[in-house]
Amino acid sequence: MVEAQTISEAQVWEWLEDVPDPEIPVISVVDLGVIRDVDVSDEGVIVTITPTYSGCPAMSIISLDVELALAKRGLEKVHFKTRLSPAWTTDWLSEKGRASLEDYGIAPPQPAGGPERCPHCQSKNVEKVSQFGSTACKAQWRCRDCLEPFDYFKCI
Amino acid sequence: MATDSALFEFLLRQGDNSLVLGHRLSEWCGMGPALEEDIALANTALDLIGQTRLWLSYAGEVEGAGRSEDDLAYLRDAYDFRNALLLEVPNEDFGRTILREFFFDAFQLPWLHALIDSADERVAEIAAKSAKEASYHLERSAETVIALGDGTDESNAKMTAALTYLWPFAGELMVDDEVDHAIAEAGVAPLPSTIKPAWNATISGTFKEALLTRPDSDFAHAGGRNGFRHTEHLGHMLAQMQVLQRSHPGAAW
Numbered sequence: 001m002v003e004a005q006t007i008s009e010a011q012v013w014e015w016l017e018d019v020p021d022p023e024i025p026v027i028s029v030v031d032l033g034v035i036r037d038v039d040v041s042d043e044g045v046i047v048t049i050t051p052t053y054s055g056c057p058a059m060s061i062i063s064l065d066v067e068l069a070l071a072k073r074g075l076e077k078v079h080f081k082t083r084l085s086p087a088w089t090t091d092w093l094s095e096k097g098r099a100s101l102e103d104y105g106i107a108p109p110q111p112a113g114g115p116e117r118c119p120h121c122q123s124k125n126v127e128k129v130s131q132f133g134s135t136a137c138k139a140q141w142r143c144r145d146c147l148e149p150f151d152y153f154k155c156i
Numbered sequence: 157m158a159t160d161s162a163l164f165e166f167l168l169r170q171g172d173n174s175l176v177l178g179h180r181l182s183e184w185c186g187m188g189p190a191l192e193e194d195i196a197l198a199n200t201a202l203d204l205i206g207q208t209r210l211w212l213s214y215a216g217e218v219e220g221a222g223r224s225e226d227d228l229a230y231l232r233d234a235y236d237f238r239n240a241l242l243l244e245v246p247n248e249d250f251g252r253t254i255l256r257e258f259f260f261d262a263f264q265l266p267w268l269h270a271l272i273d274s275a276d277e278r279v280a281e282i283a284a285k286s287a288k289e290a291s292y293h294l295e296r297s298a299e300t301v302i303a304l305g306d307g308t309d310e311s312n313a314k315m316t317a318a319l320t321y322l323w324p325f326a327g328e329l330m331v332d333d334e335v336d337h338a339i340a341e342a343g344v345a346p347l348p349s350t351i352k353p354a355w356n357a358t359i360s361g362t363f364k365e366a367l368l369t370r371p372d373s374d375f376a377h378a379g380g381r382n383g384f385r386h387t388e389h390l391g392h393m394l395a396q397m398q399v400l401q402r403s404h405p406g407a408a409w
Contacts, residue, residue: 055206
């Protein structure tokens with residue numbers, strides 16, 4: 001076991017970079033923007049998480065994965081705080097996260113409300129199939145050129 | 157601040173509206189008319205149940221009797237529910253399901269935006285979080301009402317029948333009572349009646365495109381928000397929703 005106070009907050013952030021999002025494993029929970037704060041004290045490590053969608057079932061898995069990842073590094077006293085405000089926004093996705101999403105075939109969110117281009121062939125000739133998709137955070141789109149369907153990460 | 161009992165009532169109304177509509181929408185899971193619609197209904201239900209958790213867990217804290225969000229959702233009977241009647245009537249068909257959701261969304265979005273300025277910080281936080289989802293819901297339900305109203309003769313006839321059935325239930329969302337006045341005086345929320353102009357504008361604009369005619373009558377059934385007289389349908393819905401906790405009290409996994 002590692003004593004929490006000997007660990008820096010930067011070190012914990014670095015470890016959290018290795019914890020993948022349970023639904024979209026190509027991005028980390030840090031890239032997703034749900035980890036809002038890490039606080040190291042005598043009491044242990046306090047990780048502040050903000051939910052993406054209020055009903056997202058992945059949120060409890062994220063806490064579990066963070067706890068397991070830190071336990072693996074020897075940190076046993078991990079506490080979680082939920083922060084609702086300010087509400088999570090897709091603006092908090094990191095640039096690295098956005099690039100990873102596109103590589104994976106998920107178009108990253110755009111303020112205009114629709115994907116900039118097809119993540120497969122980069123064509124801008126795309127159409128919406130449905131405002132909702134395979135998870136709470138995604139919508140279904142289709143490319144009119146390569147005809148491939150793809151997920152679009154909803155912008156909120 | 158509002159008295160705790162008024163605040164508790166207010167939070168139950170918030171949570172029960174989301175819970176009951178969320179459950180009704182979830183009844184479509186696996187039965188939607190098209191895969192995309194099935195997924196959309198289930199996702200909307202998920203958002204609403206998520207919002208329910210935020211409202212009811214706060215309600216439990218305010219009540220101070222040790223009841224959790226699950227206790228409030230699964231261990232209360234129909235007369236203790238505080239949802240509007242509009243949200244508990246059966247889905248019937250896809251058109252009526254969508255029109256009901258649209259009536260609610262058209263109220264909920266401006267309502268949540270108003271709650272962002274609440275004097276109660278927790279209410280403001282939950283509203284800010286939920287408003288983002290509500291705006292997405294309204295966009296879709298309004299579009300779908302238009303697609304069905306301005307669709308075929310058959311879809312228009314079904315939407316007209318749905319409108320005739322649902323209209324007398326819609327007004328209850330915006331009728332003030334003594335709890336609303338206590339809450340408004342405390343600065344927690346505006347009076348629901350103040351949402352009426354925004355709601356009317358959304359309904360009129362969408363109906364115009366949907367080729368639907370707004371009924372003349374403003375008669376509104378009452379009795380859901382204060383629990384005085386729910387419809388017979390709520391009990392049947394709860395019998396399904398709460399069956400596990402009723403058959404196996406305290407079951408957990």
